[in-house]
Amino acid sequence: MDLRIFTEPQQGASYDTLLTVAKATEDLGFDAFFRSDHYLRMGASDGLPGPTDAWITLAGLARETRRIRLGTLMTAGTFRLPGVLAIQVAQVDQMSGGRVELGLGAGWYEEEHTAYGIPFPKEKFARLEEQLAIVTGLWSTPVGRTFSHSGTHYHLQDSPALPKPAQKKVPVLIGGHGAKRTPQLAARYADEFNIPFASVEDTERQFGRVRAAAEEHGRKGDDLVYSNALVVCVGKDDAEVARRAAAIGREPDELRANGLAGSPAEVVDKIGRYASVGSSRIYLQVLDLHDLDHLELIASEVQSQLS
Template identity: 60%
Template sequence: MAPDLRIFTEPQQGAAHADLLRVAQAAHTLGFTGFFRSDHVLTMGGDGLPGPSESFVSLGAIAAQVPDIRLGTLVTSATFRHPSMLAIAAAQVDDISGGRLELGLGSGWFEAEHTAYGLPFGSSFGERFDRLTEQLEIITGLWGTPVGETFDHDGPTWTLRGAPGLPKPIQRSRADVPHIPIIIGGRGPKRTPALAARFADEFNLGFPDEVEAGVAQFGRVRAACEAAGRSPDDLVYSLAHVLCVGADDAEYRRRAEAIGRDADDLRAASPLAGTVDEVVDGFGTWTTAGAQRFYLQVLDLHDVDHLDLVAREVRPRLDGAGQAPSTS
C-alpha cells in the first residue's frame, strides 16, 4: 500500500493568502490528500513579508474554496490560544470544511516569537508540556460533552465552569463522540509517547536525523498504547521532512538554491531531497521503518511545478515502497 502524501507549508517565512490558496488548490488538483500549515507568528529567516497569518482564519478561507482534501496545522502551539477558544475555532473550521480538519497540537518551542508578540512562553519545557496536556484535556472535554450538558475543569492554568462545549465538530471519534483528529509529535522518550497514547489519532515525527531513532520512537508510542490498553494500530504514524526533488541533479540543485539550502547538506539531511530516484528510495526506507503518511514540507510556494513532478514521477512509484513493521 502506497504511503499517504500531504503538502505542508511554512507561511511565516513569507506567504500571502493567495500563495497558500494556490498551493492548496494545486495539492487538490494533483491528488495529494491534504494541505497543512505551520502555526508561527515570526519568521525564522528573511523578512517574512507580508507577515504571519492566523492559522484558523487561513484554513477556514481555504476550506471554503478547496474541496475534498484534509486540512490542518502541523502544529499549533499550546501557548498561543486559550484552549476553549481553540476548541471553538477548530470546530468552526471543521464545519466550514464539511468535516475535513485535523488539529496538530504541540507544546511550543520558538521563544523569540513569544517575546516579540508578548505571548506567555513558560520557564521550562516541563511547564509547557503540562500546559499542552491540560489543553488536550479541555479541548477533548468540550467536544465530548453531550449537547445540553456542561463541562467543568479545574486545572493549574485554566478553570472552566458550566461551559456548554459548543459548537461541536462534525467529525466523530471511534466512540461516536464529536471529535477532530489530533496529531501529536515529538522525540521525548516517555511523556510524549504516553500523551500520544492518551489523546492522539496520529503520531508525527518532525525532521528526524536517523531512521533508527525514528523506528525507536514509533516503537515507544506503540508500547505506550499497549500499556494504556489501546491498540497501537489505532494511530497513524507519520513523518515530516523538507521536500526538494529534481528530475535530474541540476534541477534538484536549482530548487535547493531557490530555498536557500546547500544541495549537498540538504541531501544528507532529508530523505525527500535529491533526484526522483533518490527520493523514491527515501520514501521506501521510511515506509519500511513504519511511516504511513508523509508531510512534504514545501518551502518555495511559487514552484507549483515541483508538486507536479512529485505527482507525476514520484508518487506512482510508491506502491509497495515498503511495509510498516508491527510490534503489537
C-alpha cells in the same frame, strides 16, 4: 503512503499564495494541506509580507477547497486558550464539511512570543496536557450536557461545550522527539503521532516508544497513524535539484541526508525506507511556495509510484 503538503508561511507568504498552493495540492491529488503555526520568520528570510494566522488561513481554505484535509503542524498551545481553540477548530471543521485535523504542540519559539506580546510560560508541557484534555473533552461532551475542568492552569465551569465539529472525531496529532512524556501524551490523546525531521533510525526508535506507551495505556499500537515530516527537494536531474536547493538556501547533499531530496527514484526509495519502519504518511515540507512545477513533479513522478 499518503503524501501531504506542509507549508511554513511565516517565512513569507500571503493568503493568496497559500490558496494557490492549496488548490494545487487538491488538483494534483495530494491528501492534505497543512501549515505551521508561527508569527515570526526564522533564519535569513525577510518574512514579507508578514505572518498569517493558521486558523484564519484554514477557515478561508475550508470554503475554497472541496476534498483535501486541512490542519496544523503544530498549533502552538501558547497562542490560544483551549476553550477558544475548541470553538475555532470546530467551526472550521463545519466550514470544511468535516475535513479538519488538529496538530497541537506546546509552543517553543520564544522570540515570536516576545515580538507579539504573547506570554511564554516556563512550564509548557503540563499546560499542553491540560489543553488536550479540555479540547477533546469539550468535543466529546454530549449535546445538552456541560463540561467542567479544574486543573493547575485552566478552569472551566459548566461549559455548554458547543459548537461541535462536523466530524464525529476530529483527528488529533501529537508529535516530537521526547523519549518519555511525549509518547505518554500521544498514547492518551493522539490519533496520529508525527516525528519531524528525523532519520529512519530515529523514527523507528520513537515509533517503538509510542507503540509501547499506547499498549501500556490499554490501546493497540496500531490504533495510531504514524507519520513523518521532511523537507522535500526533487528534481529531474542534479542541476534541477541544485537549483531548487539553492532557492531555499540549502545544499543538495545536506538535503539528501536529512530530507527527501534528489531524483524521483531516490525520493521514492527513501520514502520506502520510512515505510519499512511503520510510517504511513509523510508531510512534505515545501519551502518555495512559488514553485508549483515542483509539486507537479512530485505528483507525477513520486506520488504516482506510491499508490
